[in-house]
Amino acid sequence: TNDLHDVSSPKPAAPAPATKPAEIATKSSNKANYWTLLDQATQSVAEKKWQAAKVPLNKLIELYPNQSGPNNAYAMLATVHRNLDETPEERAALEKWASQEADALDAYSRLMELAEGAKDWKTVTQNAERFLAVNPLLPQPYRYLASASEELGETPQAIGAYEKLILLDPA
Numbered sequence: 001t002n003d004l005h006d007v008s009s010p011k012p013a014a015p016a017p018a019t020k021p022a023e024i025a026t027k028s029s030n031k032a033n034y035w036t037l038l039d040q041a042t043q044s045v046a047e048k049k050w051q052a053a054k055v056p057l058n059k060l061i062e063l064y065p066n067q068s069g070p071n072n073a074y075a076m077l078a079t080v081h082r083n084l085d086e087t088p089e090e091r092a093a094l095e096k097w098a099s100q101e102a103d104a105l106d107a108y109s110r111l112m113e114l115a116e117g118a119k120d121w122k123t124v125t126q127n128a129e130r131f132l133a134v135n136p137l138l139p140q141p142y143r144y145l146a147s148a149s150e151e152l153g154e155t156p157q158a159i160g161a162y163e164k165l166i167l168l169d170p171a
Contacts, residue, residue, distance in 0.1 A: 041053050041073065051084070105135060121151045124144050125148045125152070128141040137168070
């Protein structure tokens with residue numbers, strides 16, 4: 001009879017144990033989770049742990065090869081390779097990024113710089129033209145295009161690039 005009228009509050013359940021990000025990442029169900037891998041890579045890059053960043057970035061690329069947009073694995077992997085002085089690998093990551101995304105201005109810019117250093121004038125021209133298709137109002141790609149055109153003996157194209165460069169009135 002007293003049992004029916006016992007309205008005491010129930011005992012609270014024991015709190016669930018806190019799960020650390022490292023524990024989440026090691027669970028087999030999360031080894032292919034895009035966001036978990038991206039978080040691992042981002043944290044490693046922020047901490048300048050370049051070698052450590054390669055692991056989740058390469059896994060991201062393996063599992064999700066058609067990435068584009070901000071913070072894609074190709075862009076971060078290019079940064080990692082650049083900081084490790086791995087120029088061929090950096091260039092490969094940049095080229096893949098540039099082929100996946102139509103407005104990868106940072107990739108085009110860095111590819112122009114690398115190609116100019118390697119005296120690969122056709123690649124300089126290709127990336128200058130890609131850059132200009134997205135943003136024709138910056139002087140940098142016109143400089144690269146003019147230099148590459150001169151080196152390739154394409155005088156009319158070099159003159160056109162220099163004329164546009166002058167119109168932008170660079171410093």
